[in-house]
Amino acid sequence: MRPMVATVVTARPWEAAFVQAATAGARVRLVARIGDAPQLARLIGRFDVLVVGAETAWLEPWIPGALRRLGHSSIGVHADGDTVGARLVDDACLRFDEDTPPEMLIAGAVSLGQSRTCNSERSTTVPQTQR
């Protein structure tokens, strides 16, 4: 089954690269590029995995955890060395730095989609050596 993935639109190149890779391939279904928090609220229940960058202006640290409780997985993306940004996505199921190739993000979304949701209490940062 192809997981339904939504991203939060950002100006950072990783998101455009992710969208391009997701639509060119067929491993995930890209169902939305979310612009603001109300749109995210409206889409609850209509995606499996949310890919969100720490640069998102309205992102709060509790949002990934709240999504998890609602049955959604999330992937947090932050700049390498950005400790404030990393804290914002600390509760995401998977965390990547923004230089990660989009295929790796897609692989993460597929694995989260297959398990439906992450059950771990703590998120997992994918170390450089596993990429």
Place this chain on the structure above:
Amino acid sequence: MTTSHYEPNDHPDLQSLDEHIGRQFEDVLAAEQYAARISAQRRMTLRDRLVRAEDLTCDVAIQTTTGTITGPLSAVGADHVLVGGRSVIAIAHIVCFEQTG
């Protein structure tokens, strides 16, 4: 004393400056994101919208120069779409399409 986000020493005299910088940073992020959203919409093509409709497993009503074809959007090719598993429509001939379900 509140926990500082941008002033690493958390000095009380710099709290208002820290808040000011924080607000400015949030404003810049919001403006950047708004611009990215508009920019993404402006770069979107008809095929991009059809691919999104396919990913949403939508039923569509596609109006061409010769009529309207309705049904589930089965596939999107490089230059055509497949509706209902049998109607192949050239994207270049699509006048408009609507997601119906």
